[in-house]
Amino acid sequence: MRPKTTRGTCAHCGKEFTKAGMGKHLAKCLIDRPQTVQDKNKPCFHLQVGAKNASAYWLHLQASADATLEDLDDFLRQIWVECCGHLSLFHIADHEIDMSRKLGSCLQKGMEIEYDYDMGATTSLRITVLGGYPGLVTKKKPIEILARNQPPVIICDECGENPAALICPECGMLCTSCAAEHDCGDEEYLLPVVNSPRTGVCAYTGE
Numbered sequence: 001m002r003p004k005t006t007r008g009t010c011a012h013c014g015k016e017f018t019k020a021g022m023g024k025h026l027a028k029c030l031i032d033r034p035q036t037v038q039d040k041n042k043p044c045f046h047l048q049v050g051a052k053n054a055s056a057y058w059l060h061l062q063a064s065a066d067a068t069l070e071d072l073d074d075f076l077r078q079i080w081v082e083c084c085g086h087l088s089l090f091h092i093a094d095h096e097i098d099m100s101r102k103l104g105s106c107l108q109k110g111m112e113i114e115y116d117y118d119m120g121a122t123t124s125l126r127i128t129v130l131g132g133y134p135g136l137v138t139k140k141k142p143i144e145i146l147a148r149n150q151p152p153v154i155i156c157d158e159c160g161e162n163p164a165a166l167i168c169p170e171c172g173m174l175c176t177s178c179a180a181e182h183d184c185g186d187e188e189y190l191l192p193v194v195n196s197p198r199t200g201v202c203a204y205t206g207e
């Protein structure tokens with residue numbers, strides 16, 4: 001059992017909000033930041049990334065307009081989805097967007113694009129461009145986290161009481177004591193519960 005909403009902490013001021021609340025908060029907090037840390041000439045986007053079928057998982061990012069979709073792909077793989085080098089793509093409806101494009105050339109405030117990782121057991125994400133503003137991204141780090149959901153507390157499917165720590169791809173979420181007694185023949189394949197919409201999918205371990 002997974003919760004629908006989670007909270008996260010603003011990287012700038014430390015306040016906690018839900019995904020939507022964080023979007024509104026950051027629109028203000030990003031502008032209120034001390035001017036000294038901003039490079040006023042560097043345009044940047046405020047992106048909200050959410051998992052299509054798991055609303056507990058979300059990210060708010062700032063990304064340089066000079067970053068490419070390939071940079072964003074690398075970032076999403078690292079933080080959320082990479083398990084065994086599956087294919088991925090960005091698209092708007094049925095139109096695939098070339099990964100070599102710079103964000104500044106294909107994104108606009110208010111736009112929504114989709115990201116699919118792995119065409120078999122697909123993890124689908126929705127990326128919303130919440131704003132454009134001058135930011136503090138550097139050449140070294142074209143994409144940075146503004147906020148991320150706290151790990152949702154997932155309850156064990158077996159006992160319905162304890163928080164789950166492992167996932168049996170066949171049977172579902174398991175706490176450590178239920179996992180120890182688990183006997184469906186698939187125990188070797190138990191996957192860890194990690195803070196990602198890809199938890200429990202394919203061979204994803206979050207590492």
Ligand SMILES: [Zn+2]
Pocket residue numbers: 010011012013014015025026029
């Ligand atoms: Zn803040």
Ligand SMILES: [Zn+2]
Pocket residue numbers: 083084085086202203204
């Ligand atoms: Zn995989």
Ligand SMILES: [Zn+2]
Pocket residue numbers: 156157158159160161162174175176177178179
């Ligand atoms: Zn249990």
Ligand SMILES: [Zn+2]
Pocket residue numbers: 168169170171172182183184185186187
């Ligand atoms: Zn099992």
